[in-house]
Amino acid sequence: MADLVSHPDEVKVVSRRFGMGTTDINRYLELDGYKAVQKALAMEPDAIINEVKNSGLRGRGGAGFSTGMKWSFVPKQSAKPKYVLCNGDESEPGTCKDRLIFEHDPHSVIEGVMIAGLAVGAKSGYIYIRGEYRYLSNIMQKAIQDAYAKGFAGKNIFGSGRDFDLYWHGGAGAYEVGEESALMESLEGKRGVPRIRPPFPAVVGLWGGPTVINNAETLANVPHIILGGGDWYAKLGTPKNGGTRLFCLSGNIEKPGVYELPMGYNLRKMIYDVGGGIPKGRSLKAVVPGGSSCPCLTADEIDVAMDFDSVQKAGSMLGSGGVVIVDDAQCIVKFALRTMKFYQHESCGWCIPCREGTDWLKKTLTRFHAGGGLKKDIDNMQYLSENMLGRTFCPLGDAAAMPTIAFVKKFRKEFEDHLEGRPCPFEKEGAVEQLPVLTH
């Protein structure tokens, strides 16, 4: 069980019931549980969608697409059944927030799935939970059973005459499955290889039916929006970036943890006030602001409002809310290597730029960190990464390339310090097996 933290600047919406025992459905009911879905049952589908559109809620999985807009793409009429798919395949390095939602407030996800279903006219919802989170699948399984037992799910929900079925589904270890089209492939019992789009899932999704796919945190916000109103939610954040966000502070920081802060919260304050700064008298070297696929920011780039648009303007992405803090004792080359090792491991091999690119970059970075790098390798890494961008079915290729470009551009000197047989300046002598410098 993961520890909870708190800070006075937090604005608790999605985390307001954390630590209050709401895995118990009766406790959840005491704390406004299942009120939102009942309210939604009395609303027209378009009114639900408009409320969510007005709230400025954007996808918390990383892409930041307007949730209400996404729902509106689902055709009203469909010959095939429509589905809601909750993405709980949380696996972007640096991200551990959906885990807390499932652990502490599983019914809020269920409610979000049901409201999404009412909005788009779906009669079943699937909650996909990554395989490593077995204890959370158990929590979700019980939550679903309890919802059925109370008559909240299944036939004639809340006596409304409408039906909604809910299921959870477990993964088995694959980062790429967090991408929406790969997620559907995985749920259909296949390798998590991405699908080409169009058609988009809203039109042709699970088993060929129109499908709404939202991140678990996104859906957990929905009941609060329905109860509190879209305007209230929107005002918590910044223009076009409604609400709050679960930020997962990790890495070299005094008080790591998952904090719910308003959209647009200043990154410097997040690191130094909320997170308590850098431990051991060290100083900040870099921040990865939204999970490993986001380009890092340097210590002088952290005066940025943490919302989708501001972070993008600063040259990075808000991503999945995983804020990884890196101090000056860390080697950026090694950090870049570990990041690339991850993407190389997770690439499914479907698209050649990603499959070959990640492998090449991993090999080059390995050799580089071991002192076998040549000056031209630095430019080659950047060139290779730039040529992976936008050339793959799913964004895994981009996710590998974008941070690499930033590491090379922003920390070129550190790469140069590793050149031509020089041992890594951050490692103890002899810790890295030295590789010979290539002569061509």
Add this chain to the structure above:
Amino acid sequence: MKFSDEFEARFAEMVPHYPTKRSALVPTLLYAQDEVGHLSDEVIVEIAGRLDLTELEVRNVISYYSMLTTKPRGKYNVQVCTNISCLVRGGEDLLHHCAKKLGIGHKQTTPDGMFTLEEVECIGACSWAPAAQVNYNFHENLTPEKMDQILEGYRKQRTQ
């Protein structure tokens, strides 16, 4: 091939959740693996038969998912995360410590069949790094000393 009653109950409950039988494949494989220890030839043939798939289709899926394995593992699979959040908080040192302590490397198993060691990708414990999972149990905010106690605890649990 015989699975436990619990497996059979889960399987019977799960299959009707989906419009296609095949959709139950990934969770079924993981449950079978939890029970048997690995996805043996026998398990693969059995599951392929139940879900109207070819053996090849099942193997094709197994090779994609990192938690699924066709090779036997130790009773306790010690999975140490060394991804970025863990890396900067000593995840690699922890992995090396485990390797030394257990006398095995990545994806190797101790001769007594007790432990397998695995360097894994992010397990979603970033704010509580460095972290590891032993089978499905999370162990967080680790130090080499804490890790020793944890491994000892599992060893005792098994030998008692």
